[in-house]
Amino acid sequence: MIPRIHGAGRRRIAVALAPPLTLLSMGLVSIQGCATASEAAPPVEEDAVVVVPSPDSGDPDGGSAEASIPDDAATDKEAPCGVGNLCRVQTPLASGSIAAMSGRSKNDVWATGSSGFIMRWDGQQWLALEPGGPDTLTNIFLTPDELWGVAGNLIVRRNVDPTSIRDVRWFSVGEHRYLTGIAVLANGDPFVLRSASWESGTAPDCLAKIQNFDAGDPESVAAPVLLGTELAQELSPRALHLVPNKALWIVGDHARVARYSMTSAGLGPGVVVPVDSQANLLAAWGEGDQLWATGGNGTILHYDGTRWHAADTGTTVTLRAIFGFSSKDIWAAGDQGTVLHYDGTTWSPVSARSDRDLRAIWGSAPDDVWIAGERSIFHWGALP
Numbered sequence: 001m002i003p004r005i006h007g008a009g010r011r012r013i014a015v016a017l018a019p020p021l022t023l024l025s026m027g028l029v030s031i032q033g034c035a036t037a038s039e040a041a042p043p044v045e046e047d048a049v050v051v052v053p054s055p056d057s058g059d060p061d062g063g064s065a066e067a068s069i070p071d072d073a074a075t076d077k078e079a080p081c082g083v084g085n086l087c088r089v090q091t092p093l094a095s096g097s098i099a100a101m102s103g104r105s106k107n108d109v110w111a112t113g114s115s116g117f118i119m120r121w122d123g124q125q126w127l128a129l130e131p132g133g134p135d136t137l138t139n140i141f142l143t144p145d146e147l148w149g150v151a152g153n154l155i156v157r158r159n160v161d162p163t164s165i166r167d168v169r170w171f172s173v174g175e176h177r178y179l180t181g182i183a184v185l186a187n188g189d190p191f192v193l194r195s196a197s198w199e200s201g202t203a204p205d206c207l208a209k210i211q212n213f214d215a216g217d218p219e220s221v222a223a224p225v226l227l228g229t230e231l232a233q234e235l236s237p238r239a240l241h242l243v244p245n246k247a248l249w250i251v252g253d254h255a256r257v258a259r260y261s262m263t264s265a266g267l268g269p270g271v272v273v274p275v276d277s278q279a280n281l282l283a284a285w286g287e288g289d290q291l292w293a294t295g296g297n298g299t300i301l302h303y304d305g306t307r308w309h310a311a312d313t314g315t316t317v318t319l320r321a322i323f324g325f326s327s328k329d330i331w332a333a334g335d336q337g338t339v340l341h342y343d344g345t346t347w348s349p350v351s352a353r354s355d356r357d358l359r360a361i362w363g364s365a366p367d368d369v370w371i372a373g374e375r376s377i378f379h380w381g382a383l384p
Contacts, residue, residue, distance in 0.1 A: 079353060083367050086352045086378040092119055092128035098372035100140045101360035106368045110147055112137035124384050130162040139181045148190055150179035181240040187266050193240045206237045223267055241284040251281035251293045275308050285322045294319035294332050313340060313347050323361040333358035333371050352378050
């Protein structure tokens, strides 16, 4: 279905029901637009195909011994599960990579990976779920009852039951859209983050609300406009982070950062928060008025509500994930098995006994932290 314009800022989207910143000041500056054709975020590279092995495969990780045990697995298994070290946990993931992770409690954690792979931790073990399609969900968001995810131009909503899967493919004439994030506000409004280029050369808003998702003819409505100034530079968005009832943050290439305030009615005005950096930012986490963002060359940037601070991380690898519990308990992870922990003063390395690239972090408590990536998933804290 070709989208039709329905009033200012509204756009129809096709439906499929089959399961399938340069520092300019230290204040806040408004912006206009989100991505030009030259700055549009490229699709995330796909990892190897994920294989869900049979229960009697004989491998302790649930797959064939040849396919599922990485070269560093022997040392991984020497670490017991508990606070003080990361242990490698058995999963149905035999190959490929975990791309995204989120949870509701220590007994309800979700992870998505290559070629539609989805698994869920039930408090005792990781179980593979029927994927509903081959698309890799690169970002997910959990509401109390459902999982929302994005994969390329696909938006997915589901729960554990595969018959609950509903998805929407977002097409538009002359446009190449790639969705990089999703968040659902407390009022139920789902917002998607998109990086797009138009043949016309006109850049669309990067943040859009999806409405009428269940009506069979959904629409997208642009987020509150970001007003332009002569200092504005367009975003190439990579990730978003929702601080409930406080703010919705967007981070992207060349350290572009934007912040939308939250109001009683939902999303409020958006502004740019200038950063003295050119690092590509790939992930963010925050609380209150503060934000931490990670990215290329070992970058971790901290916004304290007024100013930005660059952390001394002691590494130059790309940091692809960040998650925290407070300003004195934050985790970051990235390439070559790099894991860092922040205690409020110092970022310190934590050994994962692995050189696999890591892409996702989530935890229910300081003694229950999951870190995942290429062909592996690790846990900080005791397990049943």
